[in-house]
Amino acid sequence: MKFFLDTASLAEIKWASEAGLIDGVTTNPSLMAKDLGDLDPREVIRRICEMVPGSVSAEVVSLGAEEMYQEGKELAKIADNVTVKVPMTEAGLIATKRLATDGIKVNVTLCFSSMQCLMAAKAGAAFVSPFIGRVDDIGQVGMDIISEARQMFDNYGFDTEILAASIRHPRHVADAALIGADVATVPTKILKQMMLHPLTDKGLSQFMDDWNKVSSKGE
Numbered sequence: 001m002k003f004f005l006d007t008a009s010l011a012e013i014k015w016a017s018e019a020g021l022i023d024g025v026t027t028n029p030s031l032m033a034k035d036l037g038d039l040d041p042r043e044v045i046r047r048i049c050e051m052v053p054g055s056v057s058a059e060v061v062s063l064g065a066e067e068m069y070q071e072g073k074e075l076a077k078i079a080d081n082v083t084v085k086v087p088m089t090e091a092g093l094i095a096t097k098r099l100a101t102d103g104i105k106v107n108v109t110l111c112f113s114s115m116q117c118l119m120a121a122k123a124g125a126a127f128v129s130p131f132i133g134r135v136d137d138i139g140q141v142g143m144d145i146i147s148e149a150r151q152m153f154d155n156y157g158f159d160t161e162i163l164a165a166s167i168r169h170p171r172h173v174a175d176a177a178l179i180g181a182d183v184a185t186v187p188t189k190i191l192k193q194m195m196l197h198p199l200t201d202k203g204l205s206q207f208m209d210d211w212n213k214v215s216s217k218g219e
Contacts, residue, residue, distance in 0.1 A: 001173075001182065002182060003023055004025055005022045005186065006186055008048070010035075012188045024081075026163075027044075027057060028057075028085065028109070042075075055127070059084075060075065065090075065098075069094075072084035088110045088116050096125055107129060116130075121160035150162060150180040162180070162181045162183070163183040164185070167190055
């Protein structure tokens, strides 16, 4: 499974990239508004693409099919590893088909059902992003979308990658990996939680206590 970092923070991306923990990055208008500061959005995307060799999702803010298509083409010019992110709407699927035909990778976002994932795959999306946590929030099982989409894609040979999004905790990542999601995009907080376990801390503390006892005998 590939890990993408869901952020527009250059500092967070630098840390995760240098640690070798991520394969790509996903951004969206909300994250850009939060982390952008005074920087130009296109400049931020360019700098992220230099830091991460893998896919970097940059989202359109237009709503019409033609406008999304034109905006997507401009975003794709920023760097070779830009993936244009479009919403799961009728207009979004039209733009997806046109961009994919031009050889531009597209990440169809805001998917909340396996049928939406299937429609996006048929339109030529490189990635589909089912939002697991938001589906859980309304009393349904978000992981079912991953499971159903995985079977559908395998049944019919779609190359579209399933990108598990709206990850709320490390268990989401583990479950998505077991089902067969290709990618999990996670906030920095979740990525760090994935490295932690209280028994690791306890074991390390015990090792150090024991070592200090041994080393003190030689003094």
